[in-house]
Amino acid sequence: MGCLCFRSQQQRAVVPMDKEEDDAGFHELKRQVTTTSTAQDEFLHSSWQEENKVPFARRRQRSREEGGETISYSNSFMSRTSLKFFRRNSVRPSPSTAVLLQQSLSMTIDGSILRKYSVHKIIGKGAFSTVIQIEDKATEKQYALKVIEKKRSFHTNVPWERELNILKKVHHESIVNLIETHATTSKVYFVLELALGGDxxxxxxxxxxxxxxxxxxxxxxxxxxxxxxxxxxxxxxxxxxxxxxxxxxxxxxxxxxxxxxxxxxxxxxxxxxxxxxxxxxxxxxxxxxxxxxxxxxxxxxxxxxxxxxxxxxxxxxxxxxxxxxxxxxxxxxxxxxxxxxxxxxxxxxxxxxxxxxxxxxxxxxxxxxxxxxxxxxxxxxxxxx
The missing domain is CATH 1.10.510.10 (Transferase(Phosphotransferase) domain 1)
Structure with a gap:
């Protein structure tokens, strides 16, 4: 059975920095952005298999031929009468909590990045990566930093190299632009054009x-x-x-x-x-x-x-x-x-x-x-x- 990767909305919560909360908010925030919805994902995995009977076994070799790709499934299928009623959950820490968050993020980011960029806030979190808003210290221009854990990507058959090769190859005004990349033994960093208007x-x-x-x-x-x-x-x-x-x-x-x-x-x-x-x-x-x-x-x-x-x-x-x-x-x-x-x-x-x-x-x-x-x-x- 190929590996299933889940991209739940909970894992992509936007984290604004403007509402008063006590320091406990920081610990809740840290928990939310560093964990995945394991139980829910397992439920979705079994539900997909049971209700759809998709012949995954015979796709295993095909998946390898496509470059070790991962079968991905999202829980965004939940019914909505209208998109107008759909809202993402968010955690709103106090200003003091924001400072703690920046310090916590800085501890997880390589020094080569921190010497050039300052960390602002988390703007998205997926199954294999975290996206952080950063600012170039010299130009004050803002970017999106995508942080990918190599080990996790490898074990889930979602090779970051493929995404990097594609981003390097494509250049179009309607596609997010790759600015630069950094890599360590454990993580890969994509500095990307920042879209400030939301999705x-x-x-x-x-x-x-x-x-x-x-x-x-x-x-x-x-x-x-x-x-x-x-x-x-x-x-x-x-x-x-x-x-x-x-x-x-x-x-x-x-x-x-x-x-x-x-x-x-x-x-x-x-x-x-x-x-x-x-x-x-x-x-x-x-x-x-x-x-x-x-x-x-x-x-x-x-x-x-x-x-x-x-x-x-x-x-x-x-x-x-x-x-x-x-x-x-x-x-x-x-x-x-x-x-x-x-x-x-x-x-x-x-x-x-x-x-x-x-x-x-x-x-x-x-x-x-x-x-x-x-x-x-x-x-x-x-x-x-």
């Missing part, structure tokens, strides 16, 4: 949904970034609202695609071969991946369709508390535009989504073809405000 998931949680013209403005450049990745042999495999980051807090801020921890770089000698490792987040996963079939970068296009649907409506196209029902909905592309909110959305936008959330892969739009769709080409002319 698309949180934005939709607060505003409900975007107008069609705004959605077009945000998603068109992101689609071009996806085209760029696919052209260079990269399949993201974890496209979701959480990984779409606003570059700034400005009203017209563009979106950057982030988190290449599960991405796959196609070997040039095997460019015609597909992938088979099951990974990503359940509400965005494609039918062919659910079925254990060999898949291509078209899985990203399915996920992009889900993102487009959610951006325009504030709801996920597939949602059910029962995981078996959720996956059945995905396999059959059982979604609709019946909600009243879709009355104000153009037919072009609906057609665009329908050609992305399409079970038949031969009919699903590629990134190149999607950029030629009328909804994208008309530059919002057909979009309603």
């Amino acid at each position: 698309l998931q949180n934005k939709l949680s607060s505003i409900g949904h975007f107008s069609e013209s705004k959605a077009h403005y945000l998603l068109s450049p992101l689609l071009d970034g996806l085209r760029y990745l696919h052209k260079h042999g990269v399949t993201h495999r974890d496209l979701k609202l959480d990984n779409c980051l606003f570059k700034t807090n400005d009203e017209d801020s563009p979106i950057l695609l982030s988190d290449f921890g599960l991405a796959y770089l196609q070997n040039k000698e095997k460019e015609n071969e597909g992938m088979q490792t099951t990974c990503g987040s359940a509400e965005y996963i494609s039918p062919e991946m659910l079925e254990g079939e060999v898949y291509t970068n078209l899985i990203d296009m399915w996920s992009f369709g889900v993102i487009t649907f959610a951006t325009l409506s504030g709801k996920m196209p597939f949602q059910d508390e029962n995981k078996a029902k959720l996956f059945r909905m995905i396999r059959n592309a059982n979604y609709s535009f019946d909600d009243d909110i879709w009355d104000a959305v153009s037919d072009a936008a609906k057609d665009f989504i329908s050609q992305l959330i399409c079970v038949e892969t031969q009919k699903r739009l590629s990134a190149e073809a999607a950029l030629k769709h009328s909804w994208i080409v008309n530059d919002g002319i057909n979009a309603t405000s």
Whole structure:
């Protein structure tokens, strides 16, 4: 059985520094950001196996051929009537606690990093890494520092080298930029472009949904970034609202695609071969991946369709508390535009989504073809405000 890596929302809690609490808050914070939801993860692992009967055993060799990839599963499948009601848990320490936190973080970061950067706060935590906001002492420019534990990454078959190779290879205005890297015997540090505006998931949680013209403005450049990745042999495999980051807090801020921890770089000698490792987040996963079939970068296009649907409506196209029902909905592309909110959305936008959330892969739009769709080409002319 291949290893399962879980990316729970609890592990990615944002840690603002502005609410009064006693020093006990620091100990709770330290506990929260240094532990994982083991019991919950084990439950999800067994639930996936029991309710979906995915033939993992026969994928073991295939996973090795894909570079020792890890089967990833997220608990983000929990049903939500609307994304507007979704909130992340956060811990808010007092100013004195913030100082203690910075001291604690500094003790875990290599001196070569600390000589150049000052530590601000934790802005995310995943199964294998922690993301910290840092500042260049010389320029006062802020960045995101991703800290990966080598040992943990190795034992979970999520090699940090693959993510590093991809980040070094890609350069696009809609993709988070790698600034520099550092490595020790136990940890790897990625200094990345910092997106200050939060993610698309949180934005939709607060505003409900975007107008069609705004959605077009945000998603068109992101689609071009996806085209760029696919052209260079990269399949993201974890496209979701959480990984779409606003570059700034400005009203017209563009979106950057982030988190290449599960991405796959196609070997040039095997460019015609597909992938088979099951990974990503359940509400965005494609039918062919659910079925254990060999898949291509078209899985990203399915996920992009889900993102487009959610951006325009504030709801996920597939949602059910029962995981078996959720996956059945995905396999059959059982979604609709019946909600009243879709009355104000153009037919072009609906057609665009329908050609992305399409079970038949031969009919699903590629990134190149999607950029030629009328909804994208008309530059919002057909979009309603």
